[in-house]
Amino acid sequence: MKKIFVINAGQKFGHSGGEFNHTLTNWTIDYFKQHEGYEVKTTDINNPYDLNEEVNKFVWADLIIYHTPIWWFQVPFGFKEYLDRVFTEGNNKGIYVSDGRHRINPTRNYGTGGSLQGRKYMLTTTWNAPSDAFTIEGEFFHQHNVDEGVMFGFHRMNAFVGLSKLDSFHFYDVMKNPNIEYYQKAYIEHLDAQVKSL
Numbered sequence: 001m002k003k004i005f006v007i008n009a010g011q012k013f014g015h016s017g018g019e020f021n022h023t024l025t026n027w028t029i030d031y032f033k034q035h036e037g038y039e040v041k042t043t044d045i046n047n048p049y050d051l052n053e054e055v056n057k058f059v060w061a062d063l064i065i066y067h068t069p070i071w072w073f074q075v076p077f078g079f080k081e082y083l084d085r086v087f088t089e090g091n092n093k094g095i096y097v098s099d100g101r102h103r104i105n106p107t108r109n110y111g112t113g114g115s116l117q118g119r120k121y122m123l124t125t126t127w128n129a130p131s132d133a134f135t136i137e138g139e140f141f142h143q144h145n146v147d148e149g150v151m152f153g154f155h156r157m158n159a160f161v162g163l164s165k166l167d168s169f170h171f172y173d174v175m176k177n178p179n180i181e182y183y184q185k186a187y188i189e190h191l192d193a194q195v196k197s198l
Contacts, residue, residue, distance in 0.1 A: 001039050002198050004032055005061035008044045009068035009079035010126075018046065020126055020174050021067045027184060028065055031191055045082045051089040058086070059094035062198055064121040064163065073150050087161065090115075096161045114162025121158050122166040122194055124187070125151065131172040146170045166194045 006028050010021025025042065032038040041057050043049060058064060068075050075083075087095055100112030125146060134141045134149075141149055147168050155165060169190045171183055 002037055003060055003062045004038055004040045005057045005064045006040060006042045007064065007066050008042065009066065009076060011076035011078040012046050021069055024067050024124060027187060031188060045078050051085055054086040055090040055093050055095060058090065058116065062119055066121065066123045069126045070150065111160045114160055116162035119163055120166050121163045123151065123154065123168040124171065126171045126174050128175045129172060166197065
């Protein structure tokens, strides 16, 4: 039985109701319910959570799936608070032990003190920006894709605690030009391909 932890970081704030990430989370849960051999736990960052329970979910899971919108080129503040609090609580409780360095050679092995080796994660992001903003010369992101650009630090955070990366999936132009039917099909196909590696 493979253990899946799904995090809905679609924060409710201002004009955002977090609806698309809520829908995306439901697609993910439904996918695993329709396939045998999976146990799923979830967290919605909008709801109260217990820090030790959240630490235990990370330690328990074979795969963590993050669903987050991008606000002002970062994850929402509620999701950042969740990560800061849960990962800090996870020190010496199964998420990480140290930054990996030793006094004998303090400039080496930084980022190797994580405790989640053998587990994987997958990131999805939702954007108002169109995909062309990342790929066309002269457009806003200067041809830096999401994973190597805006989300680089997020991926290093996961590496720091020992998680291995599965391919990400990014949803573009979801406010002004959403294509929900296309994205649902494409995402499920992506999920199919990624879970085969578990």
